[in-house]
Each structure stands twice: as structure tokens, then as C-alpha cells.
Amino acid sequence: MDRRETPAEPVVIMPVAEARRRYLLYVAMKLAGLAALFGGVFLVRGGHAAVGLPLMAVGAATMFIRPRMIGLTKGSRRP
Structure with missing residues (x-):
């Protein structure tokens, strides 16, 4: 069997649990930032x-x- 015909092994950057935890942290930071931004707008308008x-x-x-x-x-x- 030629090497080109074998499926490539996936490259694992980090364990799935760690990636999930970091992604949830990223989403939580984004949502908290949006809440702070909108809260600040309403406070300034008030x-x-x-x-x-x-x-x-x-x-x-x-x-x-x-x-x-x-x-x-x-x-x-x-670049």
C-alpha cells in the first residue's frame, strides 16, 4: 500500500477536555465582555x-x- 493512500493521523494539539475548558473560558470571556459593554452604555445613557x-x-x-x-x-x- 502506498503511503499516500493511508489516512493521515489527526494532529492532537491538546487533550479534548483541556480544549473544551479553554473554549468555554473564551466564550465566557466574550459574553462577559459584551455584557459589560452594554451595561456601560446603559449606565452612561442614564x-x-x-x-x-x-x-x-x-x-x-x-x-x-x-x-x-x-x-x-x-x-x-x-504575514
Whole structure:
């Protein structure tokens, strides 16, 4: 049998349980960030800018989190 005909073995980056835990952490951080962002908007619109603006800043900062930052992907960065 030729080597090209054999199915390729899947490359395991990390155990499935660890990947699932990291993915759920990523999703939870995104949802918490969205909640903070929307909560900050409503607080600013309600006249509570001292609390709303920092909350909006935290919510906006969480939007920049990428899966690569918590180790969910592997590989070199493309130019």
C-alpha cells in the first residue's frame, strides 16, 4: 500500500477536555465582555458616566481577545 493512500493521523494539539475548558473560558470571556459593554452604555445613557465609562472600556478590551491568546490554535502567524 502506498503511503499516500493511508489516512493521515489527526494532529492532537491538546487533550479534548483541556480544549473544551479553554473554549468555554473564551466564550465566557466574550459574553462577559459584551455584557459589560452594554451595561456601560446603559449606565452612561442614564447619567452615570463615572461608572459606565470604565465598564465600557473593560467590555471593549475583551473584544480584542483571540483564541490564539489562550492557546486554542497552533501554528505560525501569517504575514
